[in-house]
Amino acid sequence: MLLLALVFSILLILRRDVPIFLIEHKIYEIHTILGMRISSFALSLADALSAAFFASLVGAFILRTFRKTVSAEIFFFAFWLATVSFDSLRLVHLFAGLNGGSDSLLAVIDKLYIGTRFLGYIAIFISGLYASGMRNDRQFSIMAACVGISIALVSILPVNTGIWTRNIMFKVGYGRLIEGFSLAIILITIANYLIAVRVRGDKAYYFIALGIAALTAGTHYLSRDGSPALSLASIMMMTLGSFLYIYKLHSFYLWQ
Numbered sequence: 066m067l068l069l070a071l072v073f074s075i076l077l078i079l080r081r082d083v084p085i086f087l088i089e090h091k092i093y094e095i096h097t098i099l100g101m102r103i104s105s106f107a108l109s110l111a112d113a114l115s116a117a118f119f120a121s122l123v124g125a126f127i128l129r130t131f132r133k134t135v136s137a138e139i140f141f142f143a144f145w146l147a148t149v150s151f152d153s154l155r156l157v158h159l160f161a162g163l164n165g166g167s168d169s170l171l172a173v174i175d176k177l178y179i180g181t182r183f184l185g186y187i188a189i190f191i192s193g194l195y196a197s198g199m200r201n202d203r204q205f206s207i208m209a210a211c212v213g214i215s216i217a218l219v220s221i222l223p224v225n226t227g228i229w230t231r232n233i234m235f236k237v238g239y240g241r242l243i244e245g246f247s248l249a250i251i252l253i254t255i256a257n258y259l260i261a262v263r264v265r266g267d268k269a270y271y272f273i274a275l276g277i278a279a280l281t282a283g284t285h286y287l288s289r290d291g292s293p294a295l296s297l298a299s300i301m302m303m304t305l306g307s308f309l310y311i312y313k314l315h316s317f318y319l320w321q
Contacts (some may be wrong), residue, residue: 066150067117073156074110077163088164090229098293107154109233109290115300116152116287123307130311134318136288140204141192142310144211148185149284152318154178168226175235179243180219186250187211189281193257196273198264251281269313276313279306 077083083106101269124146131139159176188211201207223238223277237243258274261267276316283302286295 066153067114067121070114070153070156072116072152074162077106077110077156080163083159083163087229087233091237092229092231092233094231096293103293108296109159112287112296113152113155114289115296116284117150119303119307120146120150121298123311125135126307127311130315135209136314136318137195137204138192139311141188141195141208144188144208145185145192148181148188151178151181152288154181155233155288158235160228170218171235172224172226175224175237176219176222178234179222179237180208180215182247183218184211184215186247187214189277189301190250190254190257193254193261193277196261196270197257198261206318232288247285251278254281265317267316267317270278272309273317276306276309276311279303280310284315295302307310 082192084104086092087106092105095107096103097110100184124143127143127146152200153178154174158171158178161171162173188208191211222243225236225238228236255274255278258270258277261270263272279302283299283306285299287299287303290296
């Protein structure tokens with residue numbers, strides 16, 4: 066997905082009609098930060114690349130850190146991390162739109178993008194269940210069920226192919242419902258990690274819960290392309306959150 070983001074970033078940068086296309090769809094803005102003027106197009110490119118690079122870098126760090134340490138939490142966390150890299154699809158969506166892609170094709174990309182987000186939130190929720198005491202050795206079966214649930218959820222979502230949003234995707238129906246579902250999953254996950262403090266008898270899970278909160282908040286706002294300041298704050302939260310989560314979780318299992 067990082068390679069996909071890099072390829073489509075280059076293809077989009079070489080196109081001179083991108084600003085005109087975004088202006089026509091009323092989603093082109095100019096942001097100012099520290100005296101610099103940054104277009105919404107440049108911000109979208111940077112955010113999508115940052116998400117894919119973050120997922121790749123942290124994924125490699127997990128692979129090295131947990132090579133000899135077994136953890137169900139990190140197993141499902143890694144699946145959530147993989148879904149973060151699917152922010153690259155936003156660039157694919159814009160490129161397809163520029164090249165006259167059909168509404169049906171663009172809607173499929175939208176649903177795939179939303180579906181991966183659903184999958185990520187469900188995976189992180191399952192990781193919290195394991196932290197709070199759930200015991201089940203069929204992780205792959207659970208993950209397959211998560212994929213099925215995500216497909217079922219995204220299949221009923223309508224896509225408004227006439228409205229582009231700030232994050233260079235189409236507007237998806239039931240937006241408030243999706244936001245509410247995502248927030249509820251995140252809060253329950255954080256609660257599960259806090260419960261783990263009592264279940265596991267280790268205060269390290271306070272820091273792990275804080276890491277999850279920072280990670281999920283950071284990735285959520287990074288994908289919204291709100292402003293350069295918000296994107297920088299999101300990247301900082303993601304960096305701090307991933308360090309807290311991985312370091313503290315690895316330290317806990319190292320002594321088990």
